[in-house]
Amino acid sequence: MKSHLPEQLYLYSPVWLQNVLVSIYGNIERERRYGGEHSVFLKHLRGNKFLTLQENNTLQKKLLTATLDNATRNVPAYQHLRSDQPDLSLFPLLDRQQVANNTKQFISSKFDVSNLIALYTGGSSASPLKVYISKMTRQKTYSFWQLFYDNMGFNIGDRKASFVGRKLQEPDNNLPPFWRYNIADKQLLFSSYHMEEANLPLYVDKLNEFKPKVVEGYPFSVYRIAEHILNNSLTLSFTPAGISTSSENFSKHHRKVIESAFQCRVFDQYGSAESVVFASECAHGTMHIEPEYGILEVLTETGEITPTGKGELIATTLLNDAMPLIRYRIGDLGVITEESCLCGRGTSVLKELHGKVGAVVxxxxxxxxxxxxxxxxxxxxxxxxxxxxxxxxxxxxxxxxxxxxxxxxxxxxxxxxxxxxxxxxxxxxxxxxxxxxxxxxxxxxxxxxxxxx
Known part of the structure; x- marks a missing residue:
C-alpha cells in the first residue's frame, strides 16, 4: 500500500518550501530520466528517425527476435513456448487481468525485482495493474519523449508549463498561487483541481508572465484554459512552439479551440504505463508508431490479427526486457495504416484511435x-x-x-x-x-x- 506520509508532509508545508521540495524532486527525476543510456540512445533514435518503412520493418524483426528469445528463456509465463526460433504468431493474446493476477510470472529471471521500477496504472478500465521496468528502460523511454519534443523544437531545460494530475495543494484551499515551480527543469506545474472560472484569469496571467516554450498536459485541462481565453477575447503575450497532450482522447472541436487560443499546433502522444507502445504526432498531424518501442497490431472483428486495419489494438513491447508483455490487449480500438507522410518518416501510422472522449468528475x-x-x-x-x-x-x-x-x-x-x-x-x-x-x-x-x- 502506498504511504500518504510524503505527500501529507508536502501539503502541510508553506508554499515557499513546496517550491523547494518540487525542485528537489525535479532534480532527482532529471538524473533518473536523462542519465545513463538516455543521451546515447537518443542519438541512435535521431539517426534512425528517417529510415524507410522497409528498413524499420527489418529493424523491428531483429528486435522482436531478441524480445521473444528473452521471453521464452527467462519469463516463466512464456517458457512453455521455448523454441530455437520463437515466432510472434505462437503467442496467445494476453489481457490485463492475466497480468494483474500473475504479475511475478511475467518478470524476467534476469532481473532482481528489488532493482526494478514499479509503475502503477489504473488505465481507462480502472483495473489496477503493476508493471516493472528497468532503470535503462526508463531512460530510453525518455529518449522517445525527446524525439517527440523535437517536433516542437523543444529541449529539456526550455521553459515548460504543465497541466497534469499532481496535487499541488489541497482542493479545498482556494487561495493562489495555484502553481509550483520546478527550477531543475524550468517547469511551471499548474494545479488541474482549482480551474474554476473565477481562478482562470490568474492562470492566464501566470502563463503570460512565465511565457513557456511548450504547454503540456491533459487535453481537457488545457482546453479549459483555451476556452476561457476565447470566451473572454483574451490575448496571450507569447506563442508556444506547441501544445503537448496525452492520456485522454479528445475531439476535433477541442483541438480547434486549443489551437485557436494558443495560436500553435497540438501534438498528441499515445502510450501506456505498460511500456508496450509509443506513438506521437509529427508537424503534419500524423501519429507515428515508434518502431523501436513496440509493435502494434490489430485484432479484427473476424478474430484475425493483422499488421494494419481496423479493430482492437494489440501491443508487443520491444523495449521492456524486464517484464515483456507480448500480444497484450491494451484496451483501445483504432486503425493502423502504412501510409506515407510528408514529414518523411517511414513508420506504421495510428490513423484513428477510437476511444471515449475523456469524462470528468x-x-x-x-x-x-x-x-x-x-x-x-x-x-x-x-x-x-x-x-x-x-x-x-x-x-x-x-x-x-x-x-x-x-x-x-x-x-x-x-x-x-x-x-x-x-x-x-x-x-x-x-x-x-x-x-x-x-x-x-x-x-x-x-x-x-x-x-x-
Whole structure:
C-alpha cells in the first residue's frame, strides 16, 4: 500500500518550501530520466528517425527476435513456448487481468525485482495493474519523449508549463498561487483541481508572465484554459512552439479551440504505463508508431490479427526486457495504416484511435479528468475493477469488484485520494458489485458522467 506520509508532509508545508521540495524532486527525476543510456540512445533514435518503412520493418524483426528469445528463456509465463526460433504468431493474446493476477510470472529471471521500477496504472478500465521496468528502460523511454519534443523544437531545460494530475495543494484551499515551480527543469506545474472560472484569469496571467516554450498536459485541462481565453477575447503575450497532450482522447472541436487560443499546433502522444507502445504526432498531424518501442497490431472483428486495419489494438513491447508483455490487449480500438507522410518518416501510422472522449468528475467547480481519477484507483489492493459514476452534482457512486485478497484499507485510500482532488464536500457512496459490464463497444468506462455533458 502506498504511504500518504510524503505527500501529507508536502501539503502541510508553506508554499515557499513546496517550491523547494518540487525542485528537489525535479532534480532527482532529471538524473533518473536523462542519465545513463538516455543521451546515447537518443542519438541512435535521431539517426534512425528517417529510415524507410522497409528498413524499420527489418529493424523491428531483429528486435522482436531478441524480445521473444528473452521471453521464452527467462519469463516463466512464456517458457512453455521455448523454441530455437520463437515466432510472434505462437503467442496467445494476453489481457490485463492475466497480468494483474500473475504479475511475478511475467518478470524476467534476469532481473532482481528489488532493482526494478514499479509503475502503477489504473488505465481507462480502472483495473489496477503493476508493471516493472528497468532503470535503462526508463531512460530510453525518455529518449522517445525527446524525439517527440523535437517536433516542437523543444529541449529539456526550455521553459515548460504543465497541466497534469499532481496535487499541488489541497482542493479545498482556494487561495493562489495555484502553481509550483520546478527550477531543475524550468517547469511551471499548474494545479488541474482549482480551474474554476473565477481562478482562470490568474492562470492566464501566470502563463503570460512565465511565457513557456511548450504547454503540456491533459487535453481537457488545457482546453479549459483555451476556452476561457476565447470566451473572454483574451490575448496571450507569447506563442508556444506547441501544445503537448496525452492520456485522454479528445475531439476535433477541442483541438480547434486549443489551437485557436494558443495560436500553435497540438501534438498528441499515445502510450501506456505498460511500456508496450509509443506513438506521437509529427508537424503534419500524423501519429507515428515508434518502431523501436513496440509493435502494434490489430485484432479484427473476424478474430484475425493483422499488421494494419481496423479493430482492437494489440501491443508487443520491444523495449521492456524486464517484464515483456507480448500480444497484450491494451484496451483501445483504432486503425493502423502504412501510409506515407510528408514529414518523411517511414513508420506504421495510428490513423484513428477510437476511444471515449475523456469524462470528468465535478464538485463545486473543481474538475478531475479521467486520467487524474485513475490515480485514486491505481493502488487499490484486492480490487478487480472499479468505476466512478456521477448522477448528481457534488456526489459520486464508486463501484468496486473485490477479489479474495481485498484489503479494506484500499477503500479508505481511494476516498482520501478522491476528496484530495475534489474537496471534502464530495459525497462518495461505495458499492461493492459482482461485475461491471463493458460498454456496447466492448470497452470498460472508468468515469460515467451523467450530469455535466
Amino acid at each position: 465535478i464538485n463545486e467547480g473543481r474538475q478531475a479528468p479521467t486520467a487524474a481519477i485513475a490515480i485514486a484507483f491505481e493502488y487499490l489492493e484486492g480490487i478487480k475493477n472499479a468505476q466512478i459514476i456521477q448522477n448528481e452534482p457534488n456526489a459520486v457512486i464508486v463501484k468496486l469488484v473485490k477479489k479474495s485478497d481485498f484489503n479494506p484499507k484500499s477503500e479508505e485510500f481511494m476516498i482520501w485520494e478522491l476528496r484530495k482532488m475534489l474537496g471534502e464536500s464530495l459525497k462518495i457512496n461505495v458499492e461493492y458489485v459482482n461485475d461491471i459490464p463493458p460498454e456496447p463497444n466492448g470497452k470498460y468506462k472508468m468515469v460515467v458522467q451523467n450530469v455535466y455533458q
